[in-house]
Amino acid sequence: MSGCWSASGAQLPIDARGFIAGSAAASGLDRSRPAWFARAPGRLDLLGGIADYSGSLCLEWPLAEAACAAVQLADDGLVTACSHAPGPLRQLSLPVAMVDDAEALRQATAAEDRIWARYLLGPLAMLAEQRQVRWPGARIVLDSQVPEGAGVSSSAAVGVACLVAAAAAAGLALDGGAIAHLAQRSEHRVAGAPCGIMDQCTVAFGRAGELLRLRCQPDVVEGHLPLPPGIAAWGIDSGQRHAVSGADYGAVRTACAMGAVLLAHHAGARLTSAGSGRLIIEHAPWGEYLVNLPPSRLDSSLLPEHLRGADFLTTYGGVADGLARIDPDRDYAVRAATAHPIHEHHRVRLAAELLSRPRLGSEAAALLGELLFQSHASYGACGLGASGPDALVSAVRAAIANGAPLIGAKITGGGSGGTVAVLGCDDPASAQAVSAIAADYRQRTGVGGRVFADSSPGAIAVGARQLTWKD
Numbered sequence: 001m002s003g004c005w006s007a008s009g010a011q012l013p014i015d016a017r018g019f020i021a022g023s024a025a026a027s028g029l030d031r032s033r034p035a036w037f038a039r040a041p042g043r044l045d046l047l048g049g050i051a052d053y054s055g056s057l058c059l060e061w062p063l064a065e066a067a068c069a070a071v072q073l074a075d076d077g078l079v080t081a082c083s084h085a086p087g088p089l090r091q092l093s094l095p096v097a098m099v100d101d102a103e104a105l106r107q108a109t110a111a112e113d114r115i116w117a118r119y120l121l122g123p124l125a126m127l128a129e130q131r132q133v134r135w136p137g138a139r140i141v142l143d144s145q146v147p148e149g150a151g152v153s154s155s156a157a158v159g160v161a162c163l164v165a166a167a168a169a170a171g172l173a174l175d176g177g178a179i180a181h182l183a184q185r186s187e188h189r190v191a192g193a194p195c196g197i198m199d200q201c202t203v204a205f206g207r208a209g210e211l212l213r214l215r216c217q218p219d220v221v222e223g224h225l226p227l228p229p230g231i232a233a234w235g236i237d238s239g240q241r242h243a244v245s246g247a248d249y250g251a252v253r254t255a256c257a258m259g260a261v262l263l264a265h266h267a268g269a270r271l272t273s274a275g276s277g278r279l280i281i282e283h284a285p286w287g288e289y290l291v292n293l294p295p296s297r298l299d300s301s302l303l304p305e306h307l308r309g310a311d312f313l314t315t316y317g318g319v320a321d322g323l324a325r326i327d328p329d330r331d332y333a334v335r336a337a338t339a340h341p342i343h344e345h346h347r348v349r350l351a352a353e354l355l356s357r358p359r360l361g362s363e364a365a366a367l368l369g370e371l372l373f374q375s376h377a378s379y380g381a382c383g384l385g386a387s388g389p390d391a392l393v394s395a396v397r398a399a400i401a402n403g404a405p406l407i408g409a410k411i412t413g414g415g416s417g418g419t420v421a422v423l424g425c426d427d428p429a430s431a432q433a434v435s436a437i438a439a440d441y442r443q444r445t446g447v448g449g450r451v452f453a454d455s456s457p458g459a460i461a462v463g464a465r466q467l468t469w470k471d
Helices: 014-024 049-053 096-102 103-110 116-131 152-171 176-191 198-205 249-265 309-315 336-355 362-382 387-401 428-445
Strands: 004-005 035-047 055-071 078-083 090-095 137-143 209-216 220-227 231-237 272-277 276-284 406-411 418-423 464-469
Touching: 004 014, 004 387, 014 035, 014 055, 014 137, 014 272, 035 152, 035 176, 035 198, 035 231, 035 336, 035 362, 035 418, 049 055, 049 249, 049 387, 055 152, 055 336, 078 116, 078 231, 078 276, 090 096, 096 103, 096 116, 103 116, 103 176, 116 137, 116 428, 137 152, 152 176, 152 198, 176 198, 198 209, 198 362, 231 428, 249 272, 249 276, 249 309, 249 336, 249 406, 362 387, 362 406, 362 418, 387 406, 387 418, 387 428, 418 428
Parallel strands: 078 137
Antiparallel strands: 004 464, 035 055, 035 464, 055 137, 055 209, 078 090, 209 220, 231 418, 272 276, 406 418
16 A cells, blocks of 8 residues: 655745655654654854854854754554665664663664664653653654764754754753753763764754854853855865864863863862862852953963873862763863853854854955954864864865865864855856865775755754654
8 A cells, every 4th residue: 555654834945845754664663653753954154163062152054964863652562763774674672661760872883873863762761751751662763964973963953853853752842942951951961972962953953055053051042143255265175084072172171171160270269169179269250251351351371281181180170061070190281272262252243243243354354264263263262173174174275275265174072073154256166165075085086075065954944743653
């Protein structure tokens, strides 16, 4: 008997329609029950990046590539995850008791061939833990065109899509802030990634063709900023894999947390132990968020260039950031990691003002490009640079010197590989220059070279859609 799944509401993006007709139809969902669909895009981090956990302003571009998910309730006491993401078909079934408990889920998916399931099932665990949802059983189907490890928020896209679909299946109406925070908490508690809120907010609140202006204090959406006429954005994948759960990202976050304690101590702020290696900082000049300290008031001489974890713990006992983990035997680049978010916040504010102009003149474009190049250099100083993104940024510099109508470029997101963001004129010459840089890079390295060029709406704009089977 032929038939198909049909979605409620307005017409969906073409990739969503393809998912419903393909992956959802082929995944063994019960045709006698409704299912719920959601979609969340990847993102291109123009500026802000790793400064989000310090409260920075961020400018984020939702990509055309997206994750699509469908969730259907069941009565068999099992939660089954099925991923059609690029690569072999993956499937895992677990008792609901393991999904109702975040730590049990984390342990059940600790094997290397099960880690993928954390990103699909973690949102269900968060709904159980934070919204008291009791799953009788469920089926969750995923397909994602957001490449993993490319630094374009593949994990946030998957997490938000699964969370929106699962919440709808459970009968919950969640606002965008709740969606972003629950998806972030899933990454923290289940995936073990100490990420900020930037990615989840972008893939939830994003609008097609506009930058999300997000102040991460903790999640203030200041608005949506169209690029000035004649300006375009691209991403070029370096092919060097990146992971927010990796050691470099976590070490930089920890080094920044250590630096905040040192600056607070020298400023006469009150430091109180909260136990378990945690401090409470009160009366710091920057308030709750380090980026509120103006760059002109940062005395870098108060920060050691490097500091061993054991030496810091001996003196201070811990940090205020609950996601920072101090390794006593590790050497931390405290000065660069602490300075980065303070200066990055300033760079993003300046860039936002430039991009808010009705037209971006040549002088303003040059200033904007320098802000991107400065941000890239600061990533490297923190220890989050990588040879692939460095080569791509250098290629953009060279192209500009040779007359290409490009503006600037920088490494994105958590750094240590992944994708480079490029700004340029919205014309064929710029698009050709970007394509040439990407093609030359791939020819020389044998990896990467994928160009991200288009945009699409975030999960809230698309909404959760009910799927019913139509014969």
